[in-house]
Structure formats: structure tokens, C-alpha cells
Amino acid sequence: MTTRQTLARSTVLGGAILFPVLLPNHAARAADTPTQAATHHPAHARKPAAKTSPPPVKNEEIAVFGHGSTRQMTSITRAMMQQSVPGTSPLKVLSQLPGVVYQSADPFGAYEYSSQIFMRGFSQSQLGFTLDDIPLGDQQFNNYNxxxxxxxIISDNVGGVDVSQGAGAIDVASTSNLGGAIQIHSIDPSHTRGGTVGQTFGSNSAKRTYVRLESGDLNRTGTRFYIAYARTDMNLWKGGGYDYSDQVNAKLVQPLARHSSLKLFFDWSSTQQFDYQDMTTNYLHTVGPKLANYYPDYTAAYRAAQGTYPASFLATNDPFDAAYYAGTANRVDYLGGLTLDENLTDRLNWKTTLYGHADTGYSTWTTPYMPSPNGAPFSQRVQTPQVARGGFQTALSYTIARNTINAGVWYEYGNFNEGRYFTEAPLLGQGTLGNPTNGFPGDKIFAHPWQEAFSSNTFVFHLQDTYRITDTLTVNAGFKSMIVNAGNNVSTQDPSINGGPVAQGRLEASNAFLPQVSANWRFLPHNELFFDVSHNMRAFPEDGYGTNVSATPWTASQSAFQNTKNTLRPETDWVYEGGYRFTSPFISALASLYRINFSNRLQLITSQAGINPITAVQNVGGVTTNGAEASVTIRPLDGLSIYNSFSYAHSTYDQNVTSGGIVQPIRGKLVPNYPQFMYKGNITYSIGRFAVHVDGSYLSSRQLTYTNDLHVPGYFLANFGARYDFGPVGFLKGVTASFNIYNLANKTYVATTNELGNNFVDTGYNYFLMGAPRQFFGTISANF
Structure with missing residues (x-):
């Protein structure tokens, strides 16, 4: 393991095999009509003329792209997710959308450090994410907000996912959505008492159990709730160690008068996970793709720390860095939200969400770069990240004539606290470190290099109007104002261990006017045009000691911080997109063009080995992206659906930059980590109670350096899935069996890149993670 161990390890099971189909017309939330798409209050918007409704569809195995929306919108329904392996991460399902890349070192999306999503070249830390309107932050691995x-949320409880691939709606609660937004919705409890039980088995001794109990309607008002539990236990696909998680969800719905409601959602999760080892091209070509850490072989790790390595490691350029004893994570989270959706009149709606989130845990890494005081050649480094945040959103929507006016505010107060410790390792023959996830080793601490605390205040106001000019032409226009004030306090710093103190102080990212204008014109039946123009800003990410691959100002020295704090500008962009949609019962098609002008792009520049890199945050100026996407789903026969999508993105730097007194020639070079070309496709066939699908995706090569002198090759990955519904069996209401194969051709490929940042040139230390080989999974589930 390398400097990724500076990250607070927290990972959890997502899922495995994709079912790459998109939202059917009749199931699209936030895109059912132009008014609904813009306001995100479909229950309260005045209904358009009947002829604007999307055409009926024959089945759900189809792709439809935001019919009626004024921006490019796509959604994944619950029915689509249920055709994946249970536990599949909602983000991994999105990888079949045009312009979207999802990567993970495991087949499930479980390994959170490696989980990585890009949309149109923007990384997950530059996108917006919400769950039932609760902000989920910027999804960095060491998430601070x-x-x-x-x-x-347990993936089985996801009701759907809405994706805006160009620009997120103005009212999305995010301070990082430069390149779009992903809004996740949980299912509501059933009106009928009962439940669901599911059991999954698969490769690497994978076992997953899921149980949900439904109360049904408890009274005449329709009060109801569910409680759900999921347990996942699986070994790593290479090396020793495992991923384990427990998770509980609960949701209560209380219907109110005038079709209003009060909803309460709760999530508790506990994860323990071992790490995969970072790879380089040198390690890949010498040791091979199955390079792994030594755990549980304490003797081999001890000898390696003393300079005695396995024979295969001797061919590498750095056998000391090739593997370590273990790296692990142990995290516990609580998340809750209460939403009042009140129809004050038939024209006026008031929606308010209160939420809170707490995160605790620790991560470990056995490092040979810090010996123990007792003479052991290594020690265990421990980090203790903690998050405590809470806030509210409130908004009013008023419909008058052909206008729907929506205005609201979002406020959040957050705390992020993290410290680093070193604990003693036993001498060889006097014990081992054992399983590092079994408890915080507080009785063996011999050094405390740093302790840091951030606090932040976020305030966002938005105002927008959706004007339905005619029954076929809709325009949405509005703006948001954003202020994010954040600062840190470093209570402990030991420069002899850290290599130098980091900055302390506060920064404010603000913009009073971030506008957005979009429109939709249905010029013929089934045919429509849309366009969107938006201006967006990202607040400064919070981090002082490089525990994220994040361009944060607080990693600088105090003098550098003071010199730049008044001139440093947050990242901003202008996004322009336009496109054409065709939607009918037999074919759904989309073609779109977009341009992005990215200003003040902050990059984390790294050099030297990953274990002790030299890092700097630098404004690399502007980035220009031009792209095109095309998707089509055809349904030639009842039960048969064929989907294909193509995307192209040319994203380059606008000028050279100077780093360390050296001019780096990056002007015109491709932005790293995102492929220029992508193809996604699948064929799905359903007959009676049986359904089968094969899906595949091709990604072209991805650059690893800013000067493009090193890249990882492209690859094609295919998956298979089959499902049979037995119907009622005895007292059970339904029994279903499914079988999935991930990586059908057993392709060896590079999955995650950029987990440790990108270098300007090929230094030999450009890290990535390998994707999993072929995997098999089978599931039996029953409803009662």
C-alpha cells in the first residue's frame, strides 16, 4: 500500500453485474413533463395538455432519455436495478449511460477507495449527489461533507436515480456540481403487510443476506413503515482479507390532507474492509495483475520491511513499495432525514427537509517507513476521521397561469475532524498485528503527528421560473447564489514526522449570480429539441494533510496560504448543451452536443513515489471540452430490446503551466483519466417469466499524465444475466432466481486511475488499480 493509506478508509458493498437499460417513459420522475423536470415538484405542478404526455411503452427493458425535459436527463428505475445482482451500487448501474464512466477494483462497487464515477470528463468530486433531497457531498473517498x-442506502431500497449529465438543476443541494447531478430516491413503504427475503452467493465466498419487513397501512390515514437489513461478507479477489458490512434502513410515511405527506428516513451502516494494493505499469509487467499485500502472513511482511522480499518483487523498480502487511477500514455512519411536503393550496406547495449525519471510525496501514520503538521494522499508522453535519432545505413552488415559480434556501453546518497516530507492532515471534479491523489499537500509540478540525457554513438561495409558453414550448430560467465559508484549526503538528506544517485559516467561496436557462420544444409528435446553458461553481474542498486526492488550498504552507487566499478563485465553468430526442413505443433515440469552458481548474500535482509524494495545488487555468453523445433503443419484437450508445469527448488544457520553475507543456493535451471514445450496448429478451441479457462496454485509452506520455489501454468488458420468476409458491407471494456473470471473457484490465493523483510526466509512480476477473453470482429471493 502507498499513500492512499493517508486516506481514511471506508468502503461498503455496492453490487456487481450491470443491467444497462434506462428509464421507460411512463416511469420518469422529474422528466415526465417540462414543468416537472424543471421544478422537481411533479405532484404540485399544473398538468400540461394530455397530448404532451409521453407515448406508452410495451415493457421496461428499454431506454428513454428524459422525454419533455429542458435539459439532458436520464433515469434508472427500481425495476432496472432489480435486474442487477442484489447489492449493486446505484452508481455502477449508471455506467451504461452515454458519457458516464464508473470504475471499481472489485465487481460490486464495494471498494469505496477505488469507486470512481466520471460524467463528461468531470470526476465525482465535481458532481452533485443527493438522497431524498439530503446532500451527500462531493463523494470523495475521504468524504468531509x-x-x-x-x-x-441499501441498494434494494433505491426507488430510482435521476441523472442530469450536463448541468444539475438549480435546486439540487450541492456545492460541487460543475458537471451534473445524481439524485437518488428511496422507495416508500408498501400499503400491504409483508416482506422480502433474499440470499446471494458467489465468487470469492461472497454471501449477502437481505430482509425487509413491511408494516402495511396501520390506520385509515395510511400510516406505514418498513425496516430493512442487509449483511454482506466476501473475500478479496486477490490476496488475503475481506469486505464486510451491516446496514439498516427504515422509512416511515404519514399521508396528510391535500395529498401532502411527512416522510422519515433513517440509515445505519457499519463497514470493515481490507485494501487492494495500488499498481504501477512496472508492477504490472513484473509481478503481474494479482500483486497483493502480505496479510495474513506477518512473517513475510516483517522480512520485507527488513529488505528481504519475495523473488518476484526483486524484478520491480521498488520492491519496498510493492506490498505491505495490510491496510483496512472500519467505519460507522448514521444518516437521517425528515421531509414535509405540504400542498398549502392547489397552486402553492411548501417542501422542507431536515437532516443530520454522523460518521466515526478509523483506518489502518502497516508502514515500513516508520519503525516501532521496540525495534520492529514497521508500525501501524491509524487515522480517525469523523464527520458531524446537519442542515435544512425549504422551498416554495407557486403555479400561476403558465408559470411555475420556485424559490428556496439550503443551509448546512458541518464539522470534519481527523487525526493521525502511529502504534507499535510486535517483534517477530512475540505476536502479530492480527486483523486490524478488530478494534482501535489505542494502547500502543507512540506518536501523534497531527490533529485537524474543519468547520463550514453553507448557504445557497435559488429562484427559478418554468414558463410553458405553448403546449409544445417550455422555458426554464433562474439562478442560485452560493456562499461556503470554511476553515481549519490544527491542534497538533509534528513537522519532524509530517515534513512541514500545513496552513490554518478560513476561505470563502461565493458567487451571487449563477444563472441557468434551458428550453424544450416539441416540434412534431415524438420529436423534440432541448438546450441548456448554465454557470456553475465548486467550493474549495477541505483537507490539510493530503488525505484526499483533492486540490485543496489548505495543503500549502502558512505563508503560501496567506499569499494566495485573497486571490485564489474557486473552480467555475460554463456548460452549453443541445440535443434532439425521438420517443415512440418502438424506438427511443437521443443525439446531443455539448461544450464546457472550465476556468480556474485546480489540480493536485504529484511527483516522486506514492509513499512520500511531493504534492502541490495549482491553478492550471482553463480546460475546454467538446463532446457528442448518441443513444438508441429499438424494440423490434415484443420482449426484445436492443440498446446502443456512443460518446465522444475531447477535453484539453488551454495553456501550459509552470510548476517548480519548470514550464510543463500541457496546452492541447488531453485531460487524464477520462476516455475519448465509449460504446455501451445490451440485448435483453423476455419471454413469459424468463428474462436474459448480455451487455458490454468499450472504453478507449485513458491518459495517466498531464503531458500524455503514459496511458492505460482501452478495453471491452461484457456481462451476462438471467432471471426466472416462479410466481407464487405455497404461502409465498413470489419466488425469483437469478444468475449473473461479471467480466464474461475474463478480461485483464485497468479499472481505477488517479487514486493518488496524476503526474506531469511518467515518473514510474503513476498508480492505478486492476479490475476484477470473471465472477459468478446466484440469488434466490422471496416475497411474503
Whole structure:
């Protein structure tokens, strides 16, 4: 393991095999009509003329792209997710959308450190994420202002996911959505008493159990709730160690007068996980793709720390860095939200969400770069990240004539606290470190290099109007104002261990006017045009000691921080997109063009080995992206659906930059980590109670350096799935069996890149993670 161990490890099971189909017309939330798409209050918007409704569809195995929306919108329904392996991360399902890349070192999306999503070249830390309107932060691995999607909700309880691939709606609660937004919705409890039980088995001794109990309607008003539990236990696909998680969800719905409601959602999750080892091209070509840490072989790790390595490691350029004893994570999270959706009149709606989130835990890494005081050649480094945040959103929507006016505010107060410790390792023959997830080793601490605390205040106001000019032409226009004030206090710093103190102080990212204008014109039946123009800003990410691959100002020295704090500008962009949709019962098609002008792009520049890199945050100026996307789903026969999508993105830097007194020639070079070309496709066939699908995706090569002198090759990955519904069996209301194969051709490929940042040039230390080999999974589930 390398400097990724500076990250607070927290990972959780997502899922495995994709079912790459998109939202059917009749199931699209936030895109059912132009008014609904813009306001996100479909229950309260005045209904358009009947002829604007999307055409009927024959089945759900189809792709439809935001019919009626004024921006490019796509959604994944619950029915689509249920055709994946249970536990599949909602973000991994999105990887079949045009322009979207999802990567993970495991087949499930479980390994959170490696989980990575890009949309149109923007990384997950530059996108917006919400769950039932609760902000989930920027989804960085060491999340300081949110919570990962997989730890926020059990995937079986996801009702759908709405994706805005160009620009997120103005009212999305995010301070990082430069490149779009992903809004996740949980299912409501059933009106009928009962439940669901599911059991999954698979490769690497994978076992997953899921149980949900439904109360049904408890009284005449329709009060109801469910409580759900999921347990996942699986070994790593290479090396020793495992991923384990427990998670509980609960949701209560209380219907109110005038079709209003009060909804309460709760999530608790606990994860323990071992790490995969970072790879380089040198390690890949010498040791091979199955390079792994030594755990549980304490003797081999001890000898390696003393300079005695396995024979295969001797061919590498750095056998000391190739593997370590273990790296682990142990995290516990609580997340809750209460939403009042009140129809004050038939024209006026008031919606308010209160939420809170707490995160605790620790991560470990056995490092040979810090010996123990007792003479052991290594020690265990421990980090203790903690998040405590809470806030509210409130908004009013008023419909008058052909206008729907929506205005609201969002406020959040957050605390992020993290410390680093070193604990003693036993001498060889006097014990081992054992399983590092079994408890915080507080009785063996011999050094406390740093302790840091951030606090932040976020305030966002938005105002927008959706004007339905005619029954076929709708325009949405509005703006938001954003202020994010954040600062840190470093209570402990030991420069002899850290290599130098980091900055302390406060920064404010603010903009009073971030506008957005979009429109939709249905010029013929089934045919429509849309366009969107938006201006967006991202607040400064919070981090002082490089525990994230994040361009944060607080990693600088105090003098550098003071010199730049008044001139440093947050990242901003202008996004322009336009497109054409065709939607009918037999074919659904989309073609779109977009341009992005990215200003003040802050990059984390790294050099030297990953274990002790030299890092700097630098404004690399502007980035220009031009792209095109095309998707089509055809349904030639009843039960048969064929989907294909193509995307192209040319994203380059606008000018050279100077780093360390050296001019780096990056002008015109491709932005790293995102492929220029992508193809996604699948064929789905359903007959009676049986359904089968094969899906595949091709990604072109991805650059690893800013000067493009090193890249990882492209690859094609295919998956298979089959499902049979037995119907009622005895007292059970339904029994279903499914079988899935991930990586059908057993392809060896590079999955995650950029987990440790990108270098300007090929230094030999450009890290990535390998994707999992072929995997098999089978599931039996029953409803009662």
C-alpha cells in the first residue's frame, strides 16, 4: 500500500453485474413533463395538455432519455436495478449511460477507495449527489461533507436515480456540481403487510443476506413503515482479507390532507474492509495483475520491511513499495432525514427537509517507513476521521397561469475532524498485528503527528421560473447564489514526522449570480429539441494533510496560504448543451452536443513515489471540452430490446503551466483519466417469466499524465444475466432466481486511475488499480 493509506478508509458493498437499460417513459420522475423536470415538484405542478404526455411503452427493458425535459436527463428505475445482482451500487448501474464512466477494483462497487464515477470528463468530486433531497457531498473517498451512496442506502431500497449529465438543476443541494447531478430516491413503504427475503452467493465466498419487513397501512390515514437489513461478507479477489458490512434502513410515511405527506428516513451502516494494493505499469509487467499485500502472513511482511522480499518483487523498480502487511477500514455512519411536503393550496406547495449525519471510525496501514520503538521494522499508522453535519432545505413552488415559480434556501453546518497516530507492532515471534479491523489499537500509540478540525457554513438561495409558453414550448430560467465559508484549526503538528506544517485559516467561496436557462420544444409528435446553458461553481474542498486526492488550498504552507487566499478563485465553468430526442413505443433515440469552458481548474500535482509524494495545488487555468453523445433503443419484437450508445469527448488544457520553475507543456493535451471514445450496448429478451441479457462496454485509452506520455489501454468488458420468476409458491407471494456473470471473457484490465493523483510526466509512480476477473453470482429471493 502507498499513500492512499493517508486516506481514511471506508468502503461498503455496492453490487456487481450491470443491467444497462434506462428509464421507460411512463416511469420518469422529474422528466415526465417540462414543468416537472424543471421544478422537481411533479405532484404540485399544473398538468400540461394530455397530448404532451409521453407515448406508452410495451415493457421496461428499454431506454428513454428524459422525454419533455429542458435539459439532458436520464433515469434508472427500481425495476432496472432489480435486474442487477442484489447489492449493486446505484452508481455502477449508471455506467451504461452515454458519457458516464464508473470504475471499481472489485465487481460490486464495494471498494469505496477505488469507486470512481466520471460524467463528461468531470470526476465525482465535481458532481452533485443527493438522497431524498439530503446532500451527500462531493463523494470523495475521504468524504468531509457527505456520505458515499452505498453507505447511505441499501441498494434494494433505491426507488430510482435521476441523472442530469450536463448541468444539475438549480435546486439540487450541492456545492460541487460543475458537471451534473445524481439524485437518488428511496422507495416508500408498501400499503400491504409483508416482506422480502433474499440470499446471494458467489465468487470469492461472497454471501449477502437481505430482509425487509413491511408494516402495511396501520390506520385509515395510511400510516406505514418498513425496516430493512442487509449483511454482506466476501473475500478479496486477490490476496488475503475481506469486505464486510451491516446496514439498516427504515422509512416511515404519514399521508396528510391535500395529498401532502411527512416522510422519515433513517440509515445505519457499519463497514470493515481490507485494501487492494495500488499498481504501477512496472508492477504490472513484473509481478503481474494479482500483486497483493502480505496479510495474513506477518512473517513475510516483517522480512520485507527488513529488505528481504519475495523473488518476484526483486524484478520491480521498488520492491519496498510493492506490498505491505495490510491496510483496512472500519467505519460507522448514521444518516437521517425528515421531509414535509405540504400542498398549502392547489397552486402553492411548501417542501422542507431536515437532516443530520454522523460518521466515526478509523483506518489502518502497516508502514515500513516508520519503525516501532521496540525495534520492529514497521508500525501501524491509524487515522480517525469523523464527520458531524446537519442542515435544512425549504422551498416554495407557486403555479400561476403558465408559470411555475420556485424559490428556496439550503443551509448546512458541518464539522470534519481527523487525526493521525502511529502504534507499535510486535517483534517477530512475540505476536502479530492480527486483523486490524478488530478494534482501535489505542494502547500502543507512540506518536501523534497531527490533529485537524474543519468547520463550514453553507448557504445557497435559488429562484427559478418554468414558463410553458405553448403546449409544445417550455422555458426554464433562474439562478442560485452560493456562499461556503470554511476553515481549519490544527491542534497538533509534528513537522519532524509530517515534513512541514500545513496552513490554518478560513476561505470563502461565493458567487451571487449563477444563472441557468434551458428550453424544450416539441416540434412534431415524438420529436423534440432541448438546450441548456448554465454557470456553475465548486467550493474549495477541505483537507490539510493530503488525505484526499483533492486540490485543496489548505495543503500549502502558512505563508503560501496567506499569499494566495485573497486571490485564489474557486473552480467555475460554463456548460452549453443541445440535443434532439425521438420517443415512440418502438424506438427511443437521443443525439446531443455539448461544450464546457472550465476556468480556474485546480489540480493536485504529484511527483516522486506514492509513499512520500511531493504534492502541490495549482491553478492550471482553463480546460475546454467538446463532446457528442448518441443513444438508441429499438424494440423490434415484443420482449426484445436492443440498446446502443456512443460518446465522444475531447477535453484539453488551454495553456501550459509552470510548476517548480519548470514550464510543463500541457496546452492541447488531453485531460487524464477520462476516455475519448465509449460504446455501451445490451440485448435483453423476455419471454413469459424468463428474462436474459448480455451487455458490454468499450472504453478507449485513458491518459495517466498531464503531458500524455503514459496511458492505460482501452478495453471491452461484457456481462451476462438471467432471471426466472416462479410466481407464487405455497404461502409465498413470489419466488425469483437469478444468475449473473461479471467480466464474461475474463478480461485483464485497468479499472481505477488517479487514486493518488496524476503526474506531469511518467515518473514510474503513476498508480492505478486492476479490475476484477470473471465472477459468478446466484440469488434466490422471496416475497411474503
Amino acid at each position: 457527505g456520505l458515499s451512496v452505498t453507505r447511505s
